[in-house]
Amino acid sequence: MLSIKNLTVNVNDKQILKGINLEIKPGEIHAIMGPNGSGKSTLSHVLSGKGGYTVTGGSATYQGKDLLEMAPEIRAREGVFLAFQYPVEIPGVSNIYLLKAALNSIRKHHGQPEVDAMDFLTLVKEKVRLLEMDEKFLYRAVNEGFSGGEKKRNEILQMAILEPKLCIMDETDSGLDIDALKIVSEGVNSLRSPERSFVMVTHYQRLLDYIKPDFVHVLANGQIVKSGGAELALELEDKGYSWLEEEAA
């Protein structure tokens, strides 16, 4: 699905990612943990094509194609989805309008006709129920005036409707209370399939109780300093990151 090789990235001439290697196979769930400022969001952004980052070396191959060559919207249409750590408010563009625009762009990209209006509404309403959201959210401007938790839930709603192949979730669990966390996790679990992969950036092991990862990686100072199974997360919760950073240094 995704193969990252020795990826190095600069922001404003400062090296932030210092040689990332990561192999993600279809159906796998990878958790990425690490201290603040270690480069987790940078990695998520570079994979989804945000501007302002300079790739200075290495590669990212997605489904056999050079991911870093593609425009952000092409990556999205090809199935890469980023659930933002800080979702952006878009005044004046309704949630449902954006969903329709997004879904139809994907369909067009794959040579399919526009979604039927009734089918679309049925699909959207089903997912709204899944995430226990109020239908009114559909007609509000994207994220405008949403609480932190509502914004995160809205990201997962979009993900559920667009059915991406590679789901990158940047701290989706931060700021969620336990009830919201359960709902969001159920939403994510309902999307699990042998063809779909997840990269979950998180600070909290608790998320991994609800969504069980196949691998846990520790990103520190721009490098993956340790990888392991789900049990690594428990160890990290216990011991923090300093022992790993020391090890890496």
Add this chain to the structure above:
Amino acid sequence: MNAPGSLAAYTPSMAISRYAAEYQTIAPALPGQNLPWLQALRAEALAQFSAQGFPSPREEEWRYTNVSGIKKKLFLPSLDLAGSDVDAEWLKSYKLEDAWILVLVNGHFSAEFSVLDGLPEAVTVMGMADALAKQPGTVEKYLGKAADQAEHSFIAFNTAWFTDGLFVHVPAKLVLDKPIQLLHIVTGSDAMATTRNIIIADDMAEAKLIETYVGKDSAYLTAAVTEVFVGLNADVTLYKLQSESEKAYHFGGSYIKQARDARFTHHNFAFGGLLARSDIHVDLDHASECELNGLYLGVKRQHIDNHTRINHLKPYAVSRELYKGVLDDRARGVFQGRVIVAEDAQKTDSQMNNRNLLLSDDAEADTKPQLEIYADDVKCAHGVTVGQLDEKSIFYLQSRCVDEETARNMLTFAFANEMVDKVKIKGLHDRVLEQVLVRFPQQGVNKEWL
């Protein structure tokens, strides 16, 4: 009459004397010849215009707007409807359904195109020339009472030259259930349409009116003045849709007097014209409320100037103002908003906002909010922004499969649409929306999905 080419060497002062000379030929054809008060008013206005000429950028309230383009030309009014070339199909596209419509062609009331049947008997809607013939006493009571021709010479120019206009009188307590549309069209090259409108809503009356300014694709001058009188606890909403030809010059002033507890809402859509200037001046009495909304869209070399003034004269009045501008290419938008709170106007509650979106490096926005507060117990806020589209928002939309150009169009549309959404008359809303979408045509926004 005059070949435009022969005017190339014109100097401004020559232009003014030329207008004054032309006036002598045209004056006998202007309405109200038999009304000494009007003749006196016109003479005074002509004298003022002859002395001052058109407003100059040296005047503080015209400092961003240079009307020398108008001075270089000589626009002449039509004396009647003869020779006006109206394409009925084209006209139809601007007419609202479910409205009473008064059509002015080249500055003259056209009974042929107007739709005035079914008006409640107590309501008067007629051309200004007719009103001067049939109700001169009422017109005298109101004409020039909200618009002060000493203010600047466009108002004086209008007073001297106006050929016709709209006259509306809604009696006390009457609530009009359909809007009244003033459809103002200009069909000739180098033509001038100078119209004077009076709208009176007596105590407790309610009315909605729409001014629509359109013209054939040519250089012409519209100089319109609208005076609005909102009675005690009355409620008037006035929409202005300015879609003049892209070669046209437009001056349109709306001067509003609100009585105690009166409510007035203005929606100003300034889309057309090579150079367009609007004045919206409101006088607020005790506990009256006004809301001024504006949207200006400039492309190519358009220059669009909006000048608002809200006079809080008495206590407890509320004013809300939001003007938004989208400027592309080499277009220039001007917003000058003054709020004046008189010493007596305690407990004034006023908010003024102007936001500008620049889509090109060559576009320009000049914004000048001014608060002049002479009372001490008031709540007044104002804010202005001039900026570009937000890169974070563009990336967010791209990450949701939308290509960059569409994302830019969606965000631009969303910015503008906030003002379109305030239009509560369906037929008008759809027309305004259509015109906004025409400005962002690059398959940006899918109307069916809205």
